Amino acid sequence: MPSTSEKFVYALDLKDDPDLIAQYKAWHAPGQVPAAINASIRDAGIAALEIYLAGNRMFMILTPGPDFDADRKAAADAASEDVQKWEALMWEFQQALPFAAPGQKWVAMDRIYSLAEQI
Template identity: 50%
Template sequence: MSSSKRLCFSCDLKDNPDLIAEYKDYHAKGNAWPEITKSIKDAGIIDMQIYLTGNRMFMIMEVDVTFDPIKKAKMDATNPKVQEWEKLMWKFQQELPWAEKGEKWIALEQIFQL
């Protein structure tokens, strides 16, 4: 039995090639702020990958048993550097058409597994 779990999310970028290129640069290896990667790891996220097609992104997270999305949201809300990063990233991101107002990353429903 695995002690980790996979979670998948989606979010859109603004459909602007310059903004998409800048967003990709912020996420290139070694470019994410160290405070952000630390907050991710501190929340029990073992691995995180983001994929892009057009302006739609898909995030895959491997989390350990300590991961709690409510606790992560509270940690992020009280971390000034995370708030600064999220505000900056919102320059590039936009809600999915079916998202609630201000909702960024939407959990994906698994519909198939081999």
């Protein structure tokens, strides 16, 4: 079970089109993400989730709560009509990273440096 200080970081690209990027950002503005999507994140035990954008590259930082289980979240998402509809809509704006596995959207990033671990 992950500690609350553990974080998962993922990367994904948006299609490199200023209009699509603007629409994607608008969908993620406060109050624009459907309530069912926010509820699915919270119900999964995710303590915090942020998405950052640089150009068309996105980074998602997920901070799990003590009850978070990634497999349970994936199964709940697969069974949720609301989540599947949202994912299909978001895929209109997103594109896989060049090195992503077939069908993979968000790619997990490996932490290679932490100041806290330095001498």
